[in-house]
Amino acid sequence: MESASPLLSTQIETVAELRELYRAAEARAARLRLLSQAGGELALAEMTTVETVLQACAGRLAHFLGRGRASIAPQGPGLGLRAPGQSEGTAAAPFAFVIIDGFADLSDIPDSEDREAVRLVLELMGATASRIEREAERGRLTATLREREQRLEYVVGRLFTAQEDERRRLSHELHDGVAQTATALVRLLEGGTDRVKEPVAGPQRARLAQIARELVQEIRAIIGGLRPTLLDDLGLRAALRYLAESLETDGYTVTFDVPVGAMPLPSAVETALFRVAQEAVSNIRKHAGGPCPVTLSLRADADSGITLQIGDAGRGLSYSEPTGLGARQGMHVGREVMHERMLAIGGHLLWEASPDGVSVTAHLPQPL
Missing domain, CATH: 3.30.450 (Beta-Lactamase)
Incomplete structure (x- = not known):
């Protein structure tokens, strides 16, 4: 063992x-x-x-x-x-x-x-x-880019359509307004060529002057619709005041709150803000349901940036903010153009609708 x-x-x-x-x-x-x-x-x-x-x-x-x-x-x-x-x-x-x-x-x-x-x-x-x-x-980025491309394609297409519509409108206005007034003035002048040595009577002279004044006013109105000279000559505040006064002329009650001597802005920023305000005013005329209280304000500060706000107390709109491209296609191109104008200068647009009216706010964090 x-x-x-x-x-x-x-x-x-x-x-x-x-x-x-x-x-x-x-x-x-x-x-x-x-x-x-x-x-x-x-x-x-x-x-x-x-x-x-x-x-x-x-x-x-x-x-x-x-x-x-x-x-x-x-x-x-x-x-x-x-x-x-x-x-x-x-x-x-x-x-x-x-x-x-x-x-x-x-x-x-x-x-x-x-x-x-x-x-x-x-x-x-x-x-x-x-x-x-x-x-x-x-x-997420791909979806955002794809949606943005679709929106841009849609906006570009609508812009071409809007461009043709604008040309058609200008053609009609020139034909029905300026051309007719100028034709009347020419005929009066041609009618007086046989009596060229005779002095022009007072009433006829006054009539010629009135027609000439109307012609100048119509031309200025068309030019102002394309780009108000006030924006180039006196700046954004005067151009916004012009929009407010045009609403007041149509019976709207406008609260205008744009301080005198606000900080100077680059031309591209002033143009974009004015175009946003111009489109917002146009939408008020179309959708507010007639004269109503309107507010137009502008705040420009070196720290908080620039904020333009246009609101109305009209009848409002019955639809809510669309989120997809399909829902947007039924709307006027104006809202998309406002949005794209603000994006182009580094800002953004907020559009809010309720039964009590519509508010459009354009904000630019810092001027260019």
């Missing part, structure tokens, strides 16, 4: 070594299985499935570490999820944490190889979350 004891001792040591090798092989297989399964699922994760996939990976980490469950939370303590390029030594904090009971940090994992496997899975989870966020942002 004594001679068998060394052999038995050797066999026991061999069994122990084999058991250790088996356990080490099982541990390596578990690590490989964890990395393989997590990596495969994370690689296939999409925006609609990423939360489920991340939670499943967190559960696998918990089972790997001998725990029953895990959760993902925005606050720790826990195993941090970081974007690619961020390690535990960097100043950037994790954007989320895998909460597993008993593991507040990677250092709580005693085995170095297990710790490395968990670290790799956490990196894969962080990279996947970052990838999905970038894809979502690209999707």
Whole structure:
């Protein structure tokens, strides 16, 4: 029996070594299985499935570490999820944490190889979350650009139509107004050529002067409709005052609040703001339902920027703000043009309708 004891001792040591090798092989297989399964699922994760996939990976980490469950939370303590390029030594904090009971940090994992496997899975989870966020942002930007392209195509098409309509309107006004007045003046003058040596009678002279004055007024009205000379000669305040007075002439009660001596603005900004006000006034005439109280105000400050507001207390509009291109196509091009004019100078437009009237606010954070 004594001679068998060394052999038995050797066999026991061999069994122990084999058991250790088996356990080490099982541990390596578990690590490989964890990395393989997590990596495969994370690689296939999409925006609609990423939360489920991340939670499943967190559960696998918990089972790997001998725990029953895990959760993902925005606050720790826990195993941090970081974007690619961020390690535990960097100043950037994790954007989320895998909460597993008993593991507040990677250092709580005693085995170095297990710790490395968990670290790799956490990196894969962080990279996947970052990838999905970038894809979502690209999707949002692409959708915004696509909608903007559609809007621009729509506006350009409507602008060409509006241009032709404006040319047609000017043609009719020139034909029916200026041309007729000029024709009458010419005929009166031609009728007097036979009596050129005779002095022109007082009433006839007065009539000729009246026709000439009307001709000048009609020409000035057409020029003013294209671009008021007040905007070039006296600035934005005078041009806005002109719009307010034109409403008052039509019976509207206008509260005009534009301070004298406001900060000077670049020409492009003045033109854009005036065109917005001009379109808003035109819409008031079309949709307010007749004379009503109107407010027209302008605030220009070096800190808060420039704000133009035109509002009416008319009957309002029965539809709400459209959000899609299809809904916008049924509306007048004016609103889109106002919006695009403000975008062109770095501002934005807010259009609000209610049963009590319509308010148009154009804001520019800083002048060009």
